[in-house]
Amino acid sequence: MAYIIKPLVTEKMTGITEKQNKFGFIVRPDANKIEIKKEVEAQYNVTVTDVNTCVYAGKNKSRYTRSGLLKGRTNAFKKAIVTLKEGDVIDFYSNI
Numbered sequence: 001m002a003y004i005i006k007p008l009v010t011e012k013m014t015g016i017t018e019k020q021n022k023f024g025f026i027v028r029p030d031a032n033k034i035e036i037k038k039e040v041e042a043q044y045n046v047t048v049t050d051v052n053t054c055v056y057a058g059k060n061k062s063r064y065t066r067s068g069l070l071k072g073r074t075n076a077f078k079k080a081i082v083t084l085k086e087g088d089v090i091d092f093y094s095n096i
Contacts, residue, residue, distance in 0.1 A: 003031035003039050007092050008079065022083050023090050029055065029078045036080045044090045050083035 008024030016022050027036055033051040040048050058076040062069060084090070 003028050003035050004043065004080075007090075009092055016081075020083070021086065021088070022081050025080045025082065027053070027078050027080045029076070031078065031080075033080075036082070040082050046088040046090060047085040048082055049085055052081040052083075054079045054081075 005026045005028060008026060010024075013024040016024075023040075025036070025040070033053060036053070037048045037051050040046065055078050056076060058074050060071070060073055062071045064070075
């Protein structure tokens with residue numbers, strides 16, 4: 001079962017990756033740390049030493065436009081921060 005939705009490639013996450021060898025992923029809300037670890041190891045052929053997860057709630061957003069007030073909601077998601085063994089690296093840009 002695919003628990004990883006997409007990797008997090010942001011400026012902040014890239015800085016953490018360069019300093020601490022940690023990689024971020026958006027994962028399914030029902031995924032646990034053991035399932036995330038197994039899938040990362042199988043998909044990227046690396047050794048995972050630690051997995052930290054955070055659950056983010058969706059937030060209400062509104063903006064004023066010419067046609068009036070628009071209201072909406074951002075998506076709720078779960079983020080996993082995966083720490084790899086020293087020397088292991090994941091290259092997200094190799095298949096571009």
